[in-house]
Amino acid sequence: xxxxxxxxxxxxxxxxxxxxxxxxxxxxxxxxxxxxxxxxxxxxxxxxxxxxxxxxxxxxxxxxxxxxxxxxx
Amino acid sequence: xxxxxxxxxxxxxxxxxxxxxxxxxxxxxxxxxxxxxxxxxxxxxxxxxxxxxxxxxxxxxxxxxxxxxxxxxxxxxxxxxxxxxxxxxxxxxxxxxxxxxxxxxxxxxxxxxxxxxxxxxxxxxxxxxxxxxxxxxxxxxxxxxxxxxxxxxxxxxxxxxxxxxxxxxxxxxxxxxxxxxxxxxxxxxxxxxxxxxxxxxxxxxxxxxxxxxxxxxxxxxxxxxxxxxxxxxxxxxxxxxxxxxxxxxxxxxxxxxxxxxxxxxxxxxxxxxxxxxxxxxxxxxxxxxxxxxxxxxxxxxxxxxxxxxxxxxxxxxxxxxxxxxxxxxxxxxxxxxxxxxxxxxxxxxxxxxxxxxxxxxxxxxxxxxxxxxxxxxxxxxxxxxxxxxxxxxxxxxxxxxxxxxxxxxxxxxxxxxxxxxxxxxxxxxxxxxxxxxxxxxxxxxxxxxxxxxxxxxxxxxxxxxxxxxxxxxxxxxxxxxxxxxxxxxxxxxxxxxxxxxxxxxxxxxxxxxxxxxxxxxxxxxxxxxxxxxxxxxxxxxxxxxxxxxxxxxxxxxxxxxxxxxxxxxxxxxxxxxxxxxxxxxxxxxxxxxxxxxxxxxxxxxxxxxxxxxxxxxxxxxxxxxxxxxxxxxxxxxxxxxxxxxxxxxxxxxxxxxxxxxxxxxxxxxxxxxxxxxxxxxxxxxxxxxxxxxxxxxxxxxxxxxxxxxxxxxxxxxxxxxxxxxxxxxxxxxxxxxxxxxxxxxxxxxxxxxxxxxxxxxxxxxxxxxxxxxxxxxxxxxxxxxxxxxxxxxxxxxxxxxxxxxxxxxxxxxxxxxxxxxxxxxxxxxxxxxxxxxxxxxxxxxxxxxxxxxxxxxxxxxxxx
Numbered sequence: 001x002x003x004x005x006x007x008x009x010x011x012x013x014x015x016x017x018x019x020x021x022x023x024x025x026x027x028x029x030x031x032x033x034x035x036x037x038x039x040x041x042x043x044x045x046x047x048x049x050x051x052x053x054x055x056x057x058x059x060x061x062x063x064x065x066x067x068x069x070x071x072x073x
Numbered sequence: 074x075x076x077x078x079x080x081x082x083x084x085x086x087x088x089x090x091x092x093x094x095x096x097x098x099x100x101x102x103x104x105x106x107x108x109x110x111x112x113x114x115x116x117x118x119x120x121x122x123x124x125x126x127x128x129x130x131x132x133x134x135x136x137x138x139x140x141x142x143x144x145x146x147x148x149x150x151x152x153x154x155x156x157x158x159x160x161x162x163x164x165x166x167x168x169x170x171x172x173x174x175x176x177x178x179x180x181x182x183x184x185x186x187x188x189x190x191x192x193x194x195x196x197x198x199x200x201x202x203x204x205x206x207x208x209x210x211x212x213x214x215x216x217x218x219x220x221x222x223x224x225x226x227x228x229x230x231x232x233x234x235x236x237x238x239x240x241x242x243x244x245x246x247x248x249x250x251x252x253x254x255x256x257x258x259x260x261x262x263x264x265x266x267x268x269x270x271x272x273x274x275x276x277x278x279x280x281x282x283x284x285x286x287x288x289x290x291x292x293x294x295x296x297x298x299x300x301x302x303x304x305x306x307x308x309x310x311x312x313x314x315x316x317x318x319x320x321x322x323x324x325x326x327x328x329x330x331x332x333x334x335x336x337x338x339x340x341x342x343x344x345x346x347x348x349x350x351x352x353x354x355x356x357x358x359x360x361x362x363x364x365x366x367x368x369x370x371x372x373x374x375x376x377x378x379x380x381x382x383x384x385x386x387x388x389x390x391x392x393x394x395x396x397x398x399x400x401x402x403x404x405x406x407x408x409x410x411x412x413x414x415x416x417x418x419x420x421x422x423x424x425x426x427x428x429x430x431x432x433x434x435x436x437x438x439x440x441x442x443x444x445x446x447x448x449x450x451x452x453x454x455x456x457x458x459x460x461x462x463x464x465x466x467x468x469x470x471x472x473x474x475x476x477x478x479x480x481x482x483x484x485x486x487x488x489x490x491x492x493x494x495x496x497x498x499x500x501x502x503x504x505x506x507x508x509x510x511x512x513x514x515x516x517x518x519x520x521x522x523x524x525x526x527x528x529x530x531x532x533x534x535x536x537x538x539x540x541x542x543x544x545x546x547x548x549x550x551x552x553x554x555x556x557x558x559x560x561x562x563x564x565x566x567x568x569x570x571x572x573x574x575x576x577x578x579x580x581x582x583x584x585x586x587x588x589x590x591x592x593x594x595x596x597x598x599x600x601x602x603x604x605x606x607x608x609x610x611x612x613x614x615x616x617x618x619x620x621x622x623x624x625x626x627x628x629x630x631x632x633x634x635x636x637x638x639x640x641x642x643x644x645x646x647x648x649x650x651x652x653x654x655x656x657x658x659x660x661x662x663x664x665x666x667x668x669x670x671x672x673x674x675x676x677x678x679x680x681x682x683x684x685x686x687x688x689x690x691x692x693x694x695x696x697x698x699x700x701x702x703x704x705x706x707x708x709x710x711x712x713x714x715x716x717x718x719x720x721x722x723x724x725x726x727x728x729x730x731x732x733x734x735x736x737x738x739x740x741x742x743x744x745x746x747x748x749x750x751x752x753x754x755x756x757x758x759x760x761x762x763x764x765x766x767x768x769x770x771x772x773x774x775x776x777x778x779x780x781x782x783x784x785x786x787x788x789x790x791x792x793x794x795x796x797x798x799x800x801x802x803x804x805x806x807x808x809x810x811x812x813x814x815x816x817x818x819x820x821x822x823x824x825x826x827x828x829x830x831x832x833x834x835x836x837x838x839x840x841x842x843x844x845x846x847x848x849x850x851x852x853x854x855x856x857x858x859x860x861x862x863x864x865x866x867x868x869x870x871x872x873x874x875x876x877x878x879x880x881x882x883x884x885x886x887x888x889x890x891x892x893x894x895x896x897x898x899x900x901x902x903x904x905x906x907x908x909x910x911x912x913x914x915x916x917x918x919x920x921x922x923x924x925x926x927x928x929x930x931x932x933x934x935x936x937x
Contacts, residue, residue, distance in 0.1 A: 026132060028450030028784070029253040029260040031210040037787075039799065044913055047721075047799025048787045050254055050604040072131035073453070073787045073910045 005060040008036060008049060012056050019054040022065035025072055027051070037072060046073050076102050076876075078844035083925045088935050090848035097847060103882035105843065106875065106893040109520050110492035113427065116183050117434040117491055123182075125194050125442045127459045128494070128906045129452035134216060135906045141211045141446060142196035143218035145393070146227045148172045149202060153234070160318045162655040162672060166325035169394050169658060173333035176393075180340050180358075185377070185432070186384050186439055187337050187361060190392035197444025199224075200396045201231035202654065203266030205238065207448040214449075236263045239649045240642070248638055255450060256600065256788045257593065257608050258635045259584040259685075259781070261642035263649070265448035269461075269562050269582055271401040271574035272390040274383050276662045278407065279571075281371040282327040285661050289320040289327075292670060296320070316670025323661035326394070330658060331370040334385050338365035375422030379411035380432050384439060386662070394658050396446060397578075400462035400496045403559045403569050405481040406470075412480040426483060433487025440496045454780045456911050457895075457902025458494045461779075465559030465569075467510065468501025468530040473556070476501065476530075477510040485513035489520055492892055494901045499560045500525035501533060502859060515855050518872050519846040523896025526563075526871035528834075529863060533558050533566040536833065540680050543770035548665070549573070549679045563899025564777040564806070564834045564869065565683050572664035573679040576656065579647035580768060581683035581775070585635055586785045587757065588688035588792060588802050591695055594628045595715065602790025602798060609634050615711045621704040625696070625756070633760050636772075639684060644767045651675040680770025683833045686757050687781045690738050690803035690810050693749040694794035698735035700748060718791045721798045733795025739809025740816040741823040750827045753807075758831025773833035776806020778898035783911050801914045804898050806869075807835035811917035818858065818921040819930045826865035836898055840873040840918040850935055854923055857931040871896055873918065880904060880916050 003009045018024040027033035034051040038061050078090035112118040128135045152171035156164040177192040191198045201208050208228040218224040240263035253260045296313040345358035368382040391397045415422045445460040468476040500514050514525050534555045541549025561567040567575040598609035612627040651674045660666035660673040702708045717725035736745035762771045786801035803810045814821050873896045883890035887905035895904045895915045
């Protein structure tokens, strides 16, 4: 399957894992999984996407850092 | 200047709404809440100023310095290793004993109620025996216990013994993945460790633990005699062995609790005699030492005894023996005998009513400081608060008389004065409640605390009687005992008292998400919007549903699959709890466990099964819109709708308007309400009631939302009610969707009252306009509304009473609005401690103003 860089995809051993991305927040149950919050509307909605493996997934929107709790759900 | 409610013409008269307190005219709308806190003493003012809040939001702790402690993890591991070979229940008692004997104890300045459950009041304990994933999440967070390597080793040690690992083996890995991601269903208790309990405080306060020990020892003596009887009958006599183990574990646990309280007594005495220079504080400390030396070992004799014994019991039941959320008890009933002794009769620890109010404020601050090692999921879903600490007041006594007393009033006064988000309060509303107490309930409501949350007393009593019929040992609630109920957590009633109360959340709790289930129903069980995986059975695509009934039946199948899975997960958890997570201290203070030699997680006398549908109204409004626009009027095809949803309505704006403008819940609209009533009663309640849980009773819906309406909303794509992908879902269990209830507060009540069958509880959030509530007519309007609500047999209602101006001001300058409290759903939160996403959902709620049509329906007479 073709990999679209702007979408979440598996990249074993990536140096830009979702775990370190500011748009990622941990999965509610399994800390090896996560939630991507990069999809945000002007009205303030956040449409999350599930991340199966926060250590080995990435995308071109990766930005290292951490958002404040105020900017999450 | 504050805004005054506009005059209303009613029954030929012009009704004005001047402020009840004219001074309030000078307070700007956008800072009202900052003027309402009035701690009753300098002590409680200081205690509030230095309170170690543990509010969490989006999984993060709001205050700096809050973190997980390692001490409990270390002690339970040492005890677990040292107790190899002993019966499991004995090991659990020895684990508790070690925590209490070796755990750090601390005494803080100014406090009169002492006790904490971690090595530092900024810390909270973790529970590696519950969920290894939860501990791992902490290890990967900024709040990791230190030293981290030791904590990691402890988690590795516990992994095979943990509740999570022991339960996981009984489930298909695909089902586990579906459960853990929390989109169609909440993850099971075994994966996050969240729990709830109603401790039988009454036995501790009335009997004292020395008496409980004596009772257990007598049972052991009798059991051993039975075991030795001749001629031997193995089919009967062997049953005494587990009972003996249980009673022996109870003795170990109770002795440990007494010794632990006496450690606190010694600490107070040492500080008083060696370090304290203030003679008044020295005297207080000596009195505290005397109290902790005596209780909970002996029965309480006065109100100071009762507050302290209750606090020790709370800590053990909720934080040390095992984690459990909640503060479930009927506090006014539990404490009133001691109020009477100390305030009215002055026979022991004499004090005034004002002194009692100060104690209430101090207890509220202890709760505010209490740390819970909750999972990330649970740190997300109570944003702006600590944990779900909820007590119950009011209602009726066993003989049907008014349950309100002077202790009820003191608790309400203290709550209003100190103004903390927790503990929340449930008030059982009865037509028999005395006016003076109702006025105090109203004062809290209009001050915007969001509590008391109001429950219908009669509905709760009938519910206890109903569940009693399913008691497996024919010892459920009697008609008299059915009056002894409190909310287990936010919404669901359960018996309280000396026995028959709920001891574990595997009985009732956890959630299911109809909006997300509808979304996958339209996509053959597939979740395209969040997880990109199959989440349920293949029940066909939306275009395959030729009739509305086809659609509904597909939903029913998806819903039923989830319901059976989640209750199976709870019951498997319960089964494992009975074998490895016994709670001998709780067993020792339950009269049923004591009499029968049973373990508290095992014994179920009164079933109380429930599960929480959350996001119901998004699903229900979506069904209404689809029925009207696709199946009835045929204005659109299902394919057109699915194309629009996949595009998040982009390029389909006119179509979205039609779906958005379709009839909505909460307007007394017959078309919408008929469909939605059937959805609640036949599908959500009807399918759930087919499930039987561990205790032999049905599982019934408790519609409520906590902040899962935000979380699941953000995991749900666009929906046919006109909602965009990622927008929050509905905020209650039966509340109208934000801003869609446009026909006034009594139209909401009329809609809600139509749902009666197959329900356990349903949360109704209403936002009241501040100026009218603070006017001279505020109480009369609210009182008439409550009587109308009661007469319509509605189960619940709770209120926000806060202006949009003030919330907007707090968004701009959060540091100036630390006392602004809002009701989320089932709990209250400090507004500035919740994410902007959540704040906007409170602002979006329709602010209800009462008009002439409402006054008329409520049969209200308004004088000038």
